[in-house]
Amino acid sequence: MDALSLSQYALIALVFVWSGIVRSGLGFGGAVLSLPFLLLIDDRPQVYLPIISVHLLLFGGLTVLRGQQQYRKDPQNDTSPVDWAYLKKAMAIMIIPKIVGVMGLVSLPNDVLSGIIFVIVFAYSLSYIFNKPFKSQYPWLDTVFLILGGYISGTSLIGAPLIIAVFSKHVYKNQLRDTLFVLWVILVAIKMAAFIWVGLDLQLKHALYLLPPVALGHWIGLKLHRRLQQAEPVMFFRLIGFALLSICFVGLYQAIN
Secondary structure, three states, rough: OOOOOHHHHHHHHHHHHHHHHHHHOOOOOOOOHHHHHHHHHHOOHHHHHHHHHHHHHHHHHHHHHHHHHHHHHHOOOOOOOOOOOHHHHHHHHHHHHHHHHHHHOOOOOOOHHHHHHHHHHHHHHHHHOOOOOOOOOOOOHHHHHHHHHHHHHHHOOHHHHHHHHHHHHOHHHHHHHHHHHHHHHHHHHHHHHHHHHHHOOHHHHHHHOOOOOOOHHHHHHHHHHHHHOOEEEEEEEEHHHHHHHHHHHHHHHHHHH
């Protein structure tokens, strides 16, 4: 990144503000909704993936800790901001596929993986936008989605939409963001360990330089999240639907180009 122009640095900073807003506002999308813009500025995903991962670990961890502190200080609040029961259940399903994906023990074509993700996510996004959520009578289908999401999150960072499609059905909206943050911290920590193992530069210096714009986005996103918490459930899930639909369009754009 040292050879970039001043205008490129400014644009990258703006993208990281956006990533902070999306991540802390919704609890997902910080990577998949910012990486395409970063690659338009500087086409080196191996530079930006570690930076995004470092920021997620930092701000995701801080958000969860803050939520837990507020929960403990409020004697009238008997509901944890994290759905630990469902998180443990999901992790038991996802951990082996995640490790398989990280280690590259099973290799599937990228176009096949992307196709599976975006078809499923597209269907879920429309169901939320039009307030016709899927009422699956087949728990095994959720298990399949979690297995695929775990595996794909091991090979890359694009498995989140598939996981969100399942979690948003089983976790209350006031617990969804923090539950997802705990999940992302676990999954990204495993991925970061793989980065270190293969000797990939974690870009810690540039991650530090980009902390102020991400922190600004994080602060704005926290305010957005509070507004979403007060909104009607239909509006909340409709916004999730539009976010997922945006992810589909981003994926389609990347496939075409």
